[in-house]
Amino acid sequence: MAITSAEPTSSEVLAGPTPLSRGWLVSPWFDVLFIANVAWPLVVLLQQGEGFSGRSGVQFWQIYFVTTPHRWITLLLVFLDSERFNERRATFLWLAACVVALCLGVRLTTGALTCLLAIDYVWNAWHFAAQHHGIYRIYCRLGVRTPAAGLTCEKWGMRGFLLYVALRIVSATWSEMTREVWLCRGDWIMMTIPVWLMIRGTMQARAGGLGRLVYLTSIIVLYSSLLWAVHTRRLGLVLSLATASALFHAIEYLSVVSWSVRQRHAALRSRMG
Numbered sequence: 001m002a003i004t005s006a007e008p009t010s011s012e013v014l015a016g017p018t019p020l021s022r023g024w025l026v027s028p029w030f031d032v033l034f035i036a037n038v039a040w041p042l043v044v045l046l047q048q049g050e051g052f053s054g055r056s057g058v059q060f061w062q063i064y065f066v067t068t069p070h071r072w073i074t075l076l077l078v079f080l081d082s083e084r085f086n087e088r089r090a091t092f093l094w095l096a097a098c099v100v101a102l103c104l105g106v107r108l109t110t111g112a113l114t115c116l117l118a119i120d121y122v123w124n125a126w127h128f129a130a131q132h133h134g135i136y137r138i139y140c141r142l143g144v145r146t147p148a149a150g151l152t153c154e155k156w157g158m159r160g161f162l163l164y165v166a167l168r169i170v171s172a173t174w175s176e177m178t179r180e181v182w183l184c185r186g187d188w189i190m191m192t193i194p195v196w197l198m199i200r201g202t203m204q205a206r207a208g209g210l211g212r213l214v215y216l217t218s219i220i221v222l223y224s225s226l227l228w229a230v231h232t233r234r235l236g237l238v239l240s241l242a243t244a245s246a247l248f249h250a251i252e253y254l255s256v257v258s259w260s261v262r263q264r265h266a267a268l269r270s271r272m273g
Contacts, residue, residue, distance in 0.1 A: 023142055024211040025259045034255040035135065036215040040222055040244040047240040073257065125166035128249050129159040132219050135256055139212030140204075154200065161193040165223045165230075172230045172238050187231045194220045222248060 024031045032038050085092060106115055133155060164186075171183055198220055205213040222245055229237040 023139075023209045025138070025142070025256070028211070030255070031211050032214060035252050036211075036218040037248045037251055038214070038218050040218070040248050043244040043247055044237070044240045047236075047243065073254065121170075122167070125163050126159075128166060128245070129162035131249065131253065132162055133158045135252060136212060136216060136219070138256070139209065139215055142209065142211070150200065154197065157193045158197055161190055161197075162219075162223055164190050165227045168227060168230050169238060169242060172233065172235060184231055187227055191224065191227070194224055218248075 025035060136158065137155075168183065168187070171180065174180060197216065201213050201216045222241065226238065226241040226245065229241055
């Protein structure tokens with residue numbers, strides 16, 4: 001489920017930060033813990049020594065209390081919010097019908113869900129990349145003007161790197177070493193993107209916007225670590241870092257949705273006096 005259904009409008013973003021929270025969505029401690037998710041290394045440490053299967057306790061809490069709710073909350077936000085739903089009622093209903101028809105069609109014609117799983121993985125990889133970049137752009141617009149030059153390169157560079165890492169995980173268990181040699185060379189080329197992003201982000205942060213730098217650093221370190229784990233074929237570490245990235249994605253989604261709803265209600269109250 002994409003974060004676009006809960007994204008604030010430009011007026012909500014500009015109306016959001018107060019002098020005390022300039023550069024942060026909610027507050028420094030909230031953003032650091034729940035949006036930048038700087039505690040993600042703890043998830044990795046909790047799973048060390050558990051082999052490739054990972055720690056079942058971490059998986060239980062992740063799947064049932066974070067990942068699954070973050071999926072279903074989008075449907076609730078869309079279908080229970082009459083104002084937004086009525087704006088695009090036909091589109092939402094048509095998309096839901098198409099998804100159901102596609103899933104049933106694949107299941108009835110092939111008797112398996114392998115094709116759907118592959119589509120779902122690619123879609124989720126793009127969804128992760130787009131959401132992370134979208135939240136970073138929200139930070140960039142919080143009271144601190146950023147130069148327009150390079151925004152397109154920044155957008156596709158960040159999304160491309162995150163998407164590459166997510167898809168690179170699939171090759172972690174390949175036994176064909178010839179193809180792996182070429183992929184390993186590609187890893188070094190792709191690592192130039194996060195280096196450039198960090199240099200650009202650090203230079204822009206001098207004018208303010210510590211929140212976005214913290215967020216960018218947390219994302220870059222996580223995905224660079226994940227790429228390194230795949231590159232060196234450390235399968236247990238790959239699973240631990242992938243679990244951390246899934247938790248990161250779900251927690252930040254729930255946090256930004258909460259912030260967006262609060263901003264929207266504040267804007268409505270101000271318009272109604």
